[in-house]
Amino acid sequence: MAFRTRLTELLGIEHPIIQGGMAWTATAELSAAVSNAGGLGVIGAGHMPTATLRDQIRLAKELTDKPFGVNLMLLTPHIDELVELVLEERVHAVTTGAGNPGKYMTALHERDIRVLPVAPSIALARRLESMGANAIIGEGMEAGGHIGELTTMVLTPQLADAVEIPVIAAGGIADGRGMAAAFALGAEGVQVGTRFMCASECTIHSDVKARILKARDRDTVVTGYSTGHPVRVLKNRLSRMLTELDRENRVEDLERLGTGKLSLCMREGDVDMGSIMAGQCSAMVNRIQPAADIVSEMIAEAEQTSSKLCATFGKACS
Numbered sequence: 001m002a003f004r005t006r007l008t009e010l011l012g013i014e015h016p017i018i019q020g021g022m023a024w025t026a027t028a029e030l031s032a033a034v035s036n037a038g039g040l041g042v043i044g045a046g047h048m049p050t051a052t053l054r055d056q057i058r059l060a061k062e063l064t065d066k067p068f069g070v071n072l073m074l075l076t077p078h079i080d081e082l083v084e085l086v087l088e089e090r091v092h093a094v095t096t097g098a099g100n101p102g103k104y105m106t107a108l109h110e111r112d113i114r115v116l117p118v119a120p121s122i123a124l125a126r127r128l129e130s131m132g133a134n135a136i137i138g139e140g141m142e143a144g145g146h147i148g149e150l151t152t153m154v155l156t157p158q159l160a161d162a163v164e165i166p167v168i169a170a171g172g173i174a175d176g177r178g179m180a181a182a183f184a185l186g187a188e189g190v191q192v193g194t195r196f197m198c199a200s201e202c203t204i205h206s207d208v209k210a211r212i213l214k215a216r217d218r219d220t221v222v223t224g225y226s227t228g229h230p231v232r233v234l235k236n237r238l239s240r241m242l243t244e245l246d247r248e249n250r251v252e253d254l255e256r257l258g259t260g261k262l263s264l265c266m267r268e269g270d271v272d273m274g275s276i277m278a279g280q281c282s283a284m285v286n287r288i289q290p291a292a293d294i295v296s297e298m299i300a301e302a303e304q305t306s307s308k309l310c311a312t313f314g315k316a317c318s
């Protein structure tokens with residue numbers, strides 16, 4: 001069995017699993033591996049220089065002939081240039097984060113690029129739908145990195161009721177049970193970030209992967225509330241310092257201390273003073289494995305879960 005939904009149709013993919021476009025983490029290698037496995041791989045542009053993103057897109061095109069996407073972090077100062085590049089390269093899809101991609105929607109659609117924005121609230125999701133978004137990613141605050149206020153459990157069904165376009169649930173989903181739960185709540189796809197950080201093809205430093213594998217249930221914390229851009233990370237020395245600055249409302253010091261810490265973590269492997277952006281489901285990630293195994297295990301487990309639910313709930317099964 002396969003989970004065919006409007007999302008698999010929209011994106012031309014086999015499985016409704018989208019890989020989170022994590023900055024400094026989701027490189028061409030990981031994205032191509034996820035796309036080759038039948039999901040949608042997504043290169044995380046973050047603050048990447050335009051030339052680097054071009055190289056990444058071209059590398060992904062060499063590594064896969066399946067559809068893949070680019071995540072645009074809308075707070076980055078050279079976002080207009082990155083959008084231009086994505087238009088030139090005609091990637092299959094764009095996911096967006098940390099803002100409203102409305103002003104780019106027409107240009108992206110003119111090049112047949114699917115637009116999948118993250119909306120942390122119902123009002124924004126409705127606005128994005130009216131602007132032409134092809135699907136909405138509802139990212140709950142269980143997620144790693146920059147987060148909204150609502151949990152996946154309450155955001156997903158409200159989004160499914162509020163918009164006609166497909167909803168992709170994100171935040172806290174690391175296995176097939178979470179995937180089945182998201183579908184029960186009305187999603188037609190899931191976005192998975194943290195578990196793909198521990199994919200063999202993910203090029204982040206091995207010490208970061210080791211920290212995720214070791215993480216337990218309460219090992220993440222949200223820092224940066226006072227800046228207006230709260231970020232979930234695994235606890236370490238940096239997060240303790242940021243929490244202290246948050247408490248004292250020292251916004252400028254917080255921003256200064258936070259700058260450059262994501263690359264310090266993901267590339268250089270500084271898990272003490274780097275920003276280990278990862279979700280609450282870090283505790284559920286227990287091994288490093290190929291992206292293809294992550295995808296196939298999640299699909300198989302989601303199928304088993306839905307069969308079990310059928311047995312439990314009885315006659316609704318077919």
Ligand code: TUI
Pocket residue numbers: 023046073075096097098099100118119120124139144145146147148229231277
């Ligand atoms: O974007 C993410 N996760 C991220 S981005 C990131 S890098 C970063 N750099 C500097 C400051 C903050 C982060 C690390 N992780 N996830 C998607 C996401 N989008 N979460 C929340 C939002 C969001 C927030 C507000 C989306 C739209 C939005 O709209 C506000 C508006 O303009 O109406």
